[in-house]
Amino acid sequence: MNFLAHIYLSGDNELITIGNFVGDGVRGNKYKLYPREIQIGIQLHRHIDTFTDAHxxxxxxxxxxxxxxxHYSGVIVDIFFDHFLAKNWKTYSDIPLDVYISNFYKSLSKNIDILPPRIKRITPIMIEGNWLLSYARIEGIQTVLNGMNQRTKGLSKMNEATKELIEHYAAFETDFTLFFEELKTFSKMKRIAIEKQFQDV
Structure with missing residues (x-):
């Protein structure tokens, strides 16, 4: 899953949310260098990705x-799914999307010193461009895909993927809706299990 989904699936704990958000930026056992609740978030991130990729x-x-x-298809679908989450946000939260995202940005800024280097570098750019809110629009997804394509030096052609999003929009949205219900349940149960593991250590 992409940024918005990982944030949403973290629950209400600020540091678990930060950990889930930075999960891709922390390799191997380096998660152990972070505070306990961030470790929980990183572990949750990894379980979410494993569940997603196999579903x-x-x-x-x-x-x-x-x-x-x-092999870029999975990354593209992750981004598409953030679009459907943002677009249908009222289905999943009583907090307006712009307020939810603003609160997350404040939390991110407050904890910026403990972010991994790459995440720390992109955080000001993300906030200034309001990436998370832009996901609700196809134009915002296009901007994200343009950036991802540049990172692959044009090899991925990810900038062209909005054509498939538009062409198969209803099918992608239906699959997301069905999948996300299962992912929400899985994430909640896994978060509780990970927290218990840390308590037992």
Missing amino acids: PLFRQCTKRLHKGYG
Whole structure:
């Protein structure tokens, strides 16, 4: 999953949310260098990604993209799913999306000194460009995909993927809606299990 989903699936704990957000930026056992609650968030991030990558509905979505985007298909679907989460936000939260995101940005800024270097570098850019709120619009997704394509020096052609999003919009949205209900349940149970593991140590 991409940024917005990882944040949402963290629950209400600020540091667990930060840990889930930075999960991709922390490799191997380096998560142990962080405070306990951030460790929980990083572990949760990894479990969410494993569950997602193996899920039949997610794989069904990546198959629509494999021909044109190969192993980048999963990354693209992650971004598409953040679009549907943002677009349908009222289904998932009573807090308005702009307020929710603003609160997260404040939390991120407050904890910026403990972020991994790469995440620390992109945080001001993310906040200034309000990336998370932009996900609700296809134009915002296009901007994200443009940036990802640049990071691959144009090899991924991810900037072209909004064509498939528009062409198969209803199918992608249906798959997201069904999948996300399962992911919410999984994430809540896994978060509780990880917290218990840390308490037992």
